[in-house]
Amino acid sequence: MFGSQPNGLSTDNKMLSFQMASDKVKGILQLKKYLEQFGYLNYKNSKNRTHENDDDFDESLESAIKTYQLNFHVNSTGVLDKKTLSKMAMPRCGVADIVNGTNCMRSGKKNHHHRHGSGSPFHTVSHYTFIPGNPRWPASQTHLTYSFLPRTRSDAINPVDKAFQTWQGNTHFRFTRVQDSSNSNIKIGFGRGDHGDGRRNAFDGPGGTIAHAFPPPDGRFHYDADEQWAVGATPNSFDLETVALHEIGHLLGLEHSEVEGYHVSLHLYWSH
Template identity: 55%
Template sequence: MAQYFQLIISCISLLFLLFLLPSNSEKPLSFQSLKHLKGCQKGDHLEGLHELKQYLNKFGYLNYHSSKAHDDDDDFDDFLEAAMKTYQANYNLNVTGTLDSETLSKMVMPRCGVPDVINGTNSMQTNRKAHHHRGRKEFHTVSHYSFFQGSLRWPAGKTHLTYWFDLATTHQDSIPPFVRAFDKWASNTQYFTFSETQDKESSDIKIGFESGDHGDDNPFDGPGNVLAHAFAPTDGRLHCDSEESWSIGAIPNYADLETVALHEIGHLLGLDHSQVQDAIMFPTIPLGAVKDLHADDVQGIKALYNI
């Protein structure tokens, strides 16, 4: 009997995939294009290094508005090395400034489109304090969760949030994973409650599947790269890339929709990215993986809303 039900679940998941498989077979520039740069370091000049710079610029680590930094050349300069070191520190990697194997493996993983560094503020490091010990500077983590600059949150007393699905872009089978994700945040925080509404204008949260440039200044980049993004309170927009291969549950080479929904709802509530790899707010998620809320996520919400 158990095998029978498992077969039914598998069939439903595969049916869901058929509806959401990418319709465009022509892939845009992929993070995978960084692989040939493995081992590069300061002083190198390699064809394609500008793609590494563009990656780090996309997620806030480089600022090319500065006249001293150039994103269109292939020189591994001081600015790129500094950006690499910040990235490695954020992801608990060896801080070498070199594109080593571990750093490359992290960079080519699918991830959230929300930058790790916003307007020069590295929220993933804001909860770390420096202490000196026998002449060495050591960092002791006070907490791993982080908030958006200004600790943006929903107004006091606004504990019930409504969400609306753009049914012109959202398939019916993708709705239950979102509902389960909202329920998990509600039950674990014991603060927020959520309900679906059909009224777009009055809704607090608006959810849709988009592709490419969809009008929010955060264009999607096609299959396998940025999976989704959401905005800090009280914006309420949450967008998933319709060109991704989505699944319900853990299926190799597919992105679990409920896992991604949990992460993006965290942003909607005011959490930024966490340094805890097991936390739902960690920026990357391997294809085929399923994650749930972590104590770090719940503690972050409780700290943000003083509950």
């Protein structure tokens, strides 16, 4: 898995007392920013837009919480209960679950594909969802190159190589690592805080968002340098290869899938 240390939003009991709109408790603004980051809230065209930067529990926030609860198989009440907060506090991928108003995790556009064979981390029945707008590499471009940006930690190279090999064995793509990052299709590196991808995509220190990748033909894939990274399953650390398996899906145009019992931090794109 990505890791086991919940972090990010507070799970303080004060945050668990919301039963209806109009409640005001410190910390709600942080919750709004979290839900906005992952696509659940958009105050720009909302009648509640005056509440965008306050600690009011308004109707738009209640609706956003209900959608989040549906996506993550929590009882959809709109009440900010402990189970919902615990889900939100888990480390996760930085790619949004709702893009331009399309709920990728419940879009009804999942594809089902059956694969056979042993030794593959991709399960027999595959469920996957494309990013809205279906950004894809050109049909003729099935051979993609990838490179590591300067100052990439050396122990990340082999796990990422293995992740690309896994995708190559389960798709029509071929991947080749090259040295010249200026001309490669995919560029991989580590960053911290606002690392050049825009404030919306800034990393947030330990926990919270731990990695992100951009859809075709962008090709950027970044790990958060402030996290504890490791090769293989290590307590209190994130596995480099597992995270790469997840983020490569975004590089190929795939979105988060809705899989009961899984958090976005655990989603692989091909799963039961």
